[in-house]
Amino acid sequence: MSVTVAIVEDDAQLRAAIVELINASEGLTCVGSYGSTEAALAALPGVAPHVVLMDINLGGLSGIEGTRRLKAGSPATHVVMLTSFDDSDLIFESLKAGATGYVLKRTPTPQILAAIHDVCAGGAPMSxxxxxxxxxxxxxxxxxxxxxxxxxxxxxxxxxxxxxxxxxxxxxxxxxxxxxxxxxxxxxxxxxxxxxxxxxxxxxxxx
The missing domain is CATH 1.10.10 (Arc Repressor Mutant, subunit A)
Structure with a gap:
């Protein structure tokens, strides 16, 4: 069964690239991409993806607050934070909000894909x-x-x-x-x- 993935990222070019990456990867399917936390929260309950890649620094509601609200309504959804900077404070706040992992945007593609599969298999990477x-x-x-x-x-x-x-x-x-x-x-x-x-x-x- 294919793992369904949604992306929350306000950089349209990067978001499109991630969508293309997901859909080109065996065993993964992108079922939604959103430019804001608000748009994601409105749509994700009906989409019910296995994994959400969530940016932290978003306009409007932050990815941390988005994670908190998403997990409150959809506890079975895995949230992996997608961030540009290895800011341990922000990452830790995300984990406290309910995320079960994080990847840096500069992470090589195979490792990003591995992180998605890892959380679905019960893993939870921690530095x-x-x-x-x-x-x-x-x-x-x-x-x-x-x-x-x-x-x-x-x-x-x-x-x-x-x-x-x-x-x-x-x-x-x-x-x-x-x-x-x-x-x-x-x-x-x-x-x-x-x-x-x-x-x-x-x-x-x-x-």
């Missing part, structure tokens, strides 16, 4: 810089009763990522498979999303 931010986030939120604590193994994987270890190194060090490493990272993402939603609920309760 060492982002892992370090996740570590700090969980440490600062452990006292909240709603926070779901990481398992010991998830913590080991996260700490190793934060130290700059690659998936293969982590798998070797912990005597587990690379696929198992990916599973733990996906679990960390899911808990990050849950924790963020719980924090939002607490804030709303204080308003």
């Amino acid at each position: 060492g810089v982002i892992a370090h931010k996740v570590v700090q986030y969980f440490r600062h939120n452990q006292s909240a009763p709603e926070v779901q604590h990481l398992t010991d193994r998830e913590r080991e994987v996260l700490d190793a990522l934060a130290e700059g270890q690659q998936y293969k190194e982590i798998a070797h060090h912990l005597s587990i498979s690379i696929n198992t490493v990916r599973k733990y990272i996906k679990g960390i993402y899911e808990k990050l999303h849950v924790n963020t939603r719980a924090d939002a609920v607490r804030k709303l309760g204080r308003v």
Whole structure:
């Protein structure tokens, strides 16, 4: 079955190039392309793509807010952030909003395509810089009763990522498979999303 993909990108030329790239790739089909978050949010619930490539810096609503709203209504849709700059703060905010990965626009084409397939297969790529931010986030939120604590193994994987270890190194060090490493990272993402939603609920309760 073909993986359906939608693109949210305000650069029309780049957007068209990505659409062409997706449709030329075996196993992928572009089912929508949008120049703004607002247009995407209006159309995507009816399109229901497997994956959305979401730019962060968009006119109007940001890609981060777009991700938050999209995931609230379509939790099964995978969102991969597509960004020009490796701005760890923006990427981390995107992940907290519900994204399960990110790629830089300068990333070689095969890696962009691989990221799409990876998230559909249950993967969730995470760099060492982002892992370090996740570590700090969980440490600062452990006292909240709603926070779901990481398992010991998830913590080991996260700490190793934060130290700059690659998936293969982590798998070797912990005597587990690379696929198992990916599973733990996906679990960390899911808990990050849950924790963020719980924090939002607490804030709303204080308003």
